[in-house]
Amino acid sequence: MxxxxxxxxxxxxxxxxxxxxxxxxxxxxxxxxxxxxxxxxxxxxxxxxxxxxxxxxxxxxxxxxxxxxxxxxxxxxxxxxxxxxxxxxxxxxxxxxxxxxxxxxxxxxxxxxxxxxxxxxxxxxxxxxxxxxxxxxxxxxxxxxxxxxxxxxxxxxxxxxxxxxxxxxxxxxxxxxxxxxFPFCSQDRTGKVVMYLGVKGIVFFELELDGATWGKGPKEFGIHGSNKAWVDSPVWRMIQALATMTGPDGNKVTIQDFYRHAQVPNKEDRELLPKLEKTFNDAAVREEMKVDRFIGDSHGIEALKKYLFEPTLNINGIASGYTGPETKTLLPHKITVKMDVRLVPNMRRTT
Amino acid sequence: MxxxxxxxxxxxxxxxxxxxxxxxxxxxxxxxxxxxxxxxxxxxxxxxxxxxxxxxxxxxxxxxxxxxxxxxxxxxxxxxxxxxxxxxxxxxxxxxxxxxxxxxxxxxxxxxxxxxxxxxxxxxxxxxxxxxxxxxxxxxxxxxxxxxxxxxxxxxxxxxxxxxxxxxxxxxxxxxxxxxxFPFCSQDRTGKVVMYLGVKGIVFFELELDGATWGKGPKEFGIHGSNKAWVDSPVWRMIQALATMTGPDGNKVTIQDFYRHAQVPNKEDRELLPKLEKTFNDAAVREEMKVDRFIGDSHGIEALKKYLFEPTLNINGIASGYTGPETKTLLPHKITVKMDVRLVPNMRRTT
The missing domain is CATH 3.40.630.10 (Zn peptidases)
Structure with missing residues (x-):
């Protein structure tokens, strides 16, 4: 029955x-x-x-x-x-x-x-x-x-x-x-049901640099900021290293071979995209996230393609030195960056 | 009497x-x-x-x-x-x-x-x-x-x-x-009295970037990290901006005209340096700060010249996103950087 x-x-x-x-x-x-x-x-x-x-x-x-x-x-x-x-x-x-x-x-x-x-x-x-x-x-x-x-x-x-x-x-x-x-809600703020396509993987990692590991800069604790004149800064070194990983806009990943094996949308994907677009109100999605524009002012299928098929390199958090009220002159000995890579099919940790 | x-x-x-x-x-x-x-x-x-x-x-x-x-x-x-x-x-x-x-x-x-x-x-x-x-x-x-x-x-x-x-x-x-x-102690860890020369000025400032100011990225709160595929990241943008301010080692400042008016050691300074060196035990100073080496492995007069006469650009603290234990996938809406410039004579805020 x-x-x-x-x-x-x-x-x-x-x-x-x-x-x-x-x-x-x-x-x-x-x-x-x-x-x-x-x-x-x-x-x-x-x-x-x-x-x-x-x-x-x-x-x-x-x-x-x-x-x-x-x-x-x-x-x-x-x-x-x-x-x-x-x-x-x-x-x-x-x-x-x-x-x-x-x-x-x-x-x-x-x-x-x-x-x-x-x-x-x-x-x-x-x-x-x-x-x-x-x-x-x-x-x-x-x-x-x-x-x-x-x-x-x-x-x-x-x-x-x-x-x-x-x-x-x-x-x-x-x-x-x-x-x-997997029971999961999927509506936009207008009440419209939203369908997406595919699932990405994730690799989460932390980059940490301190003077002891680097061999330069303070090893055990932050020292007075005036010493920057003669002591190397792990914070500056990390920023320079991070900056090599993306283009100036922070979107294009410049790590060697990052995109090499990443699967691009296949024929079936491309056929499904116009159908998905019907369930997708990009203004409603952006309003919910309080975001004025998608990367490159993309809309519709172009935006969906980014969201569904592009691998990413994201900084979830970054911390170093004194971050309280007012000032504290400090040359920090350590910086920590929480990062993740969203993987699309065919990307491997070893590539 | x-x-x-x-x-x-x-x-x-x-x-x-x-x-x-x-x-x-x-x-x-x-x-x-x-x-x-x-x-x-x-x-x-x-x-x-x-x-x-x-x-x-x-x-x-x-x-x-x-x-x-x-x-x-x-x-x-x-x-x-x-x-x-x-x-x-x-x-x-x-x-x-x-x-x-x-x-x-x-x-x-x-x-x-x-x-x-x-x-x-x-x-x-x-x-x-x-x-x-x-x-x-x-x-x-x-x-x-x-x-x-x-x-x-x-x-x-x-x-x-x-x-x-x-x-x-x-x-x-x-x-x-x-x-x-100005009553101030000036001994190194061996008990030796240390004499320095001259005084630097300081300009302390904060750089802050959020999506609302930038016009890209999340405006009001951090959003789920998976959105990096289609939403710009204020954190990456700040890192790219900071990276333009120094060379790869984080020491040479590449901001236009930063060193232009900075006074270099004059004749009297150069005559005093060998005398100052006699009061200066660089190993003791580095041991106290837990620093293995000065920038460029400099010693003696060369190190003192950096410390006394070079203007600096230092990052005292940096904070964005989730920095607690474990992971939280987040595309942060804001990053704050506490910075200072140590000024030598003839440098002006308007240069």
Whole structure:
């Protein structure tokens, strides 16, 4: 018997406060993997959700954060893997109008009443929303139409560094699935559904230079700035090194062979681009990011091509010396730069 | 009657605990001008020292921190200005073995028992040491041999930005003095007295770039790092701009006309350099700073020439994006760079 979605939607509408309360419960539980804050408690909470749904579930340990693994047998023919992540980014950005871990419902014009919290998007909201939907199907005494193999990881924001450990242990079960589904919201600010194409890889790394490693400049601590006259500066050296990596606009990467193996859009990609463009309102995307223009004032397909197919070299953060109020004359001994490369197909770390 | 210095030294030796206690009292009073911490309380403390010595003293207000001004009339023919500073740098460096504001006496091999504190050197230690000496002269019922005009400022670490206000008000009195004395320690780690030559000026400034000012890149907040493919990066742009300011080693300044008007060592300077070299143990200076080599492996006169006569462009601090533990993929909207130029004679801000 096919699923009666009308019944499910009615159930959701009637039980909205309870559904929202569950979203709030999850976003209130910190799980900030870059700061190792609340991560294991959140894993336990997710475990209780999966067992509550009726899945056979467990915490699968890795060398890092545990993966919550759950098998929901709906008695169906087909099985899909539901990939989820329970960790979030830090909450240190300025500009929060609400406590990012309070699970606050607040009016956000022009959208109306919204849940504003770290993880409300990307992706605790989507995770709990999917489970709410599963529970609603069961509450209307219907069957979930596929078996679900939940893989809920706690290191997505760290680059999923220990997920391969889990996968190699459970490869056989996972290979029995027909597809992988990652619940993720994809609307622009006008409410329009946005479709993208393809996935990039990431290599995250830090460049650090200090006088001890370099053999020039201060080795152990910052010294008085007047010494720049006779002492080399690791900061200046790093800036000169970084500057060789891009063109003057900071966009074209000038590292040797960086683009050499990168796959360019193939025939199928090029055919799909005009279809994708129909789902894409570039003004809405830029408004959301508070960005006046894309690189080179590109629009439509030209912009999508950059976003989907170009590898990048990005500086996520840079820190050296005294950065507090007013002045402190200092020749710093160390500089640290957090960088990432987004990889497109055929790029390899060894190229 | 000439001053009997033997009597003074004997008095100091006999009263060492009291002398040290006075040093401790002063370094325990915070006066961190870059953070505006304890500055005015410290000015009041200095005022009490000057009136305690018998000077006619007052707090002279400026648009910033007050100058403590004191006139000690010794009944002598000559007057000298004693320039002092009562403010210090922040205490945020790592590696403190003692609380920097606790005024701790501790063993520091190979030097023995030392007062280790923010301001113990540069220059609360020297300030209080000078006053201890003055008090010791009086305690031995002798006369201080010159009249003292104390000018004790609280913004040295901010570039003495409001000192000109004070000077223009008191120009006439100050011009009556025969010389200016700045009590300052000048020994290397072997105990050898070090003499330097000349004084540089400083211009301190911040370079800040954000997407709103630039017209490209994120305007209001950092966005997800994956957007680097289609959004310009203020951080990369700043790095490219900075890189144009020096040669690849970060030492030679390539800004147009930077060196054009800078005065090179004159005949008298060149005659003095060999004399200065006799007071200069370059290995000891480098050991103290934990620096293996001076720029270009220079030594002796060659190194002194750089230190004394070369203008510099230094980066005191740089900050952008996420700099906490682990990773956060971010395309930052803003970067801030704290820089200073050390000026030699004939350089002007307008050149």
């Amino acid at each position: 096919p699923l009666d979605r009308g019944k499910v939607f009615t159930h959701i509408d009637k039980n909205l406060p309870q559904h929202i309360a569950k979203l709030q419960e999850l976003v209130r539980q910190p799980s900030i993997s870059p700061e190792n804050k609340g991560v294991r408690d959140c894993a336990s909470l997710i475990l209780s959700y999966l067992t509550g749904l009726g899945a056979k579930a467990s915490l699968e340990e890795t060398s890092g954060n545990p993966v919550v693994y759950g098998n929901y047998d709906a008695g169906a023919d087909k099985t899909i893997v539901v990939y989820m992540m329970y960790d979030t980014m830090p909450v240190d950005e300025p500009g929060w109008r609400v406590d990012p871990l309070a699970g606050t419902l607040t009016d956000v014009p022009p959208f109306g009443r919204c849940l504003v919290a770290r993880g409300a998007f990307n992706t605790k909201g989507e995770l709990r929303g999917f489970l709410n939907a599963c529970e609603s199907i069961k509450a209307t005494r219907q069957k979930i139409p596929v078996n679900l193999l939940f893989v809920v990881e706690g290191e997505e924001e760290l680059g999923s560094r220990h997920l391969p450990e889990f996968i190699s242990k459970h490869e056989k079960e996972l290979q029995g699935a027909k597809a992988v589904f | 000439p001053l009997d210095r033997g009597k003074v030294f004997t008095h100091i030796d006999k009263n060492l605990p009291q002398h040290i206690a006075k040093l401790q009292e002063l370094v325990r009073q915070p006066s961190i001008s870059p953070e505006n911490k304890g500055v005015r309380d410290c000015a009041s403390l200095i005022l009490s020292y000057l009136t305690g010595l018998g000077a006619k003293a007052s707090l002279e207000e400026t648009s910033g921190n007050p100058v403590v001004y004191g006139n000690y009339d010794a009944g002598a023919d000559k007057t000298i200005v004693v320039y002092m500073m009562y403010d210090t740098m922040p205490v945020d460096e790592p590696g403190w073995r003692v609380d920097p504001l606790a005024g701790t006496l501790t063993d520091v091999p190979p030097f023995g028992r030392c007062l280790v504190a923010r301001g113990a050197f540069n220059t609360k230690g020297e300030l209080r040491g000078f006053l201890n000496a003055c008090e010791s002269i009086k305690a031995t019922r002798q006369k201080i041999p010159v009249n003292l005009l104390f000018v004790v400022e609280g913004e040295e670490e901010l570039g003495s930005r409001h000192l000109p206000e004070f000077i223009s008000k008191h120009e006439k009195e100050l011009q009556g003095a025969k010389a200016v004395f």
